[in-house]
Amino acid sequence: MAPAAVVVSDRPDFLVTAEEPKSLQSIFIRDEDERPKVAYNQFSKDIPVISLSGIEGAERGRVIDEVSKACSEWGLFQVVDHGVPKELVDSMTRLSRDFFALPAEEKLKYDMRGGEPGGFVVSSHLQGESVFDWRELCIYFSYPLHQRDYSRWPVKPDGWREIVEKYSEALMGLACNMLAIVSEALGLESDAVTKACVEMDQKVVVNFYPKCPEPDMTLGLKRHTDPVTITLLLQDQVGGLQATKDDGKNWITVEPIEGAFVVNLGDHMHYLSNGKFKSADHQAVVNSNSSRLSIATFHNPAPEGIVYPLDGVVKEAEGEKCFMEEPITYAQMYSRKMSRDIELARQKKMAKVAEQEKS
Ligand SMILES: O=C(O)CCC(=O)C(=O)O
Ligand SMILES: [Fe+2]
Secondary structure: OOOOOOOOOOOOOOOOOOOOOOOOOHHHOOOHHHOOOOOOOOEEOOOOEEEOOOOOOOOHHHHHHHHHHHHHHOOEEEEEOOOOOHHHHHHHHHHHHHHHOOOHHHHHHHEOOOOOOOEEEEOOOOOOOOOOOOOEEEEEEEEOHHHOOHHHOOOOOOOHHHHHHHHHHHHHHHHHHHHHHHHHHOOOOOOHHHHHOOOOEEEEEEEEEOOOOOHHHOOOEEEEOOOOOEEEEEEOOOOOEEEEOOOOOOOEEEOOOOOOEEEEEOHHHHHHOOOOOOOOEEEEOOOOOOOEEEEEEEEEOOOOOEEOOOOOOOOHHHOOOOOOOOOEEHHHHHHHHHHHHHHHHHHHHHHHHHHHHHO
């Protein structure tokens, strides 16, 4: 039964109904070149798995070397022995699943389609998408603390709010530790990246990908790079996160590792490193056997934070050039990226219409 909510866009209210759909609505069908090329459960071991055990002591040098290599090649790696308590991760996962199992009416109390800061939405919180993603999501704007708006934090299931608070704090700690390692991997002081972020902003995005009737025709989350500095992603054991390091020619499915976080560098980090470190190029695929849960925790600078290669990264004496013409703010970087994405999608759609009219 459809919920009694005011539909303010053509975005569907929810994906999961009592009756599972037998086929995909056309709004979810991707062009052939965007569809999955590798199975959701054909796992690859190419993405490095790095143990953080001993990073405050004798192991720091090893971790820096491994992170440096992974960031130059993929902008992506997994970490284990990261110190985030297992019970916290387990509670966060269980309560997240419980949230998506709530009736649509309950989830839609936090409907984000009117542009509200946080809550529930289907497909994406971004405007202007021409094809929808096969996902439901719940977003928590968690940092800076003085901007936290608890009226957008779901009260159900019981106890989730408190767990999200603890989880977001633990992940802010891990993100700062990882950014210290990344700074050192660039040959800089450990606080170089966090200083460039001024005041760190954090968003916890809980992604739920229901079973999909025609998973080969669609994506759970289209190909993208995260705009942020660093993302910490927790995924369940189903599989579906895919990455490419050669502009989409070859894709791999990241092997789910119990209790690990996938660490993703975003565009901001790519710019700070003068392109030495990649912004991970990735997507999420879905399947018809089981639903999947992932929790992406994004960390980025304040809107006025400066996007420009960090002092000391560009080795001019070695003939290296700065690859940005001028510093811009993070807000500018973000809005340019969004307009570029929308423009590319528009051009693609027009080319497709022109092609159809010819034939
Ligand atoms: O679900 C996943 O594995 C990927 C999620 C992701 O890339 C994102 O939320 O930006
Ligand atoms: Fe992402």
